[in-house]
Amino acid sequence: MPTSSQSYPMNGGDDQHSYIHNSSYQKSAIDGIEEKTRQYILKKLDILNLNPDLKTFTIVDFGCSSGPNTFHAVQNIIDAVKLKHLNKNKENGVLPLEFQVCFNDLPNNDFNTLFKTQPPSSEREYFSLGVPGSFYGRVLPRNSVHIGLTSYTTQWLSKVPEQVYDKKSPAWNKTYIQCNNLIEEVTKAYKVQFTKDMKIFLEARAQELVPGGLMIALGQCVPDGVYMYETWPGILMDIISDCLLDIAKSGVTTVEKIELFNLPVYFPLYSELMGAIEQNKKFTIEMMETASHAMQLTNDFITSMFRAVLSTIIENHFGDGVVDELFDQVSKKLSKQPIDFEKCKEHMVYHVVLKRQ
């Protein structure tokens, strides 16, 4: 059976391999856009003018995972909206806004850990709601969301394009597990799927957001002219597929199983991303910038991060026990031949703010 399309939440729980203990890379980019987001909300958010009687302000994090990054991102938005509301109503003493935050992710996300680890109610300035469901479709009522955010999510496609499993197709991806841009037809198939998914994502958000509502997105893409196999995430995913082949030699899995495993992940080119966003005429692009990670990467760090991100989908396809063996092999390989980050081509982290017209 090819890779299932519905089984890829981050590693739940709170052990050493969990997403909550291995997501500081994503957090560093979230921190990096904090000030820009705050400034934008203070200067430009006009929902409060459009709805002077607004009492409940709704924020949604699409693809929130099990925490804790979502709590930081959401709190930053609340702080800015509160300040904006306070400044606007200094003289006329209007009642403070109440906030509700909808945490969206796939139904098999570890929502228990998310809600167990959220700030205690005495410190939390919002009411929390869990919204299970794919963001490639509506998950909330029309005109009900004031600010939507999403970080490190839309590289996850709704499914793997089928041709990449077909040995007779020019888009057969052999034993590679990702779209590394080495086979042109594979790249084309992934690009088509990404474009379709982005269209659906934005159409759904356009229906959910109120006029004047904001959609803030942080994510990854590749500069035009750069290939995935030249970037460190691409190199690491190719090393993971090499290591799967290594462990297949000792009988832990089979080459046939590896051929049926592809990640529903695509880092678009910058121009593809912009094209997909510009297609949706319901939004205006208010800001589009590159963001950065203020952190020093090491081979151990990225291996642990990828383990937290990929172990569910790997276990689901290859069965119990493979994840430990596979990542031991990845660590061994990298200790002999580490990725040299200086020599890799840079992928890009983008920060985009869209406004619902």
Ligand SMILES: C[S@@+](CC[C@H](N)C(=O)[O-])C[C@H]1O[C@@H](n2cnc3c(N)ncnc32)[C@H](O)[C@@H]1O
């Ligand atoms: C790398 S995590 C990012 C989590 C968090 N936003 C952060 O920045 O740390 C990607 C998240 O997107 C979720 N996701 C992927 N596809 C999704 C979909 N179709 N609908 C909802 N969530 C999805 C995954 O389950 C996962 O929790």
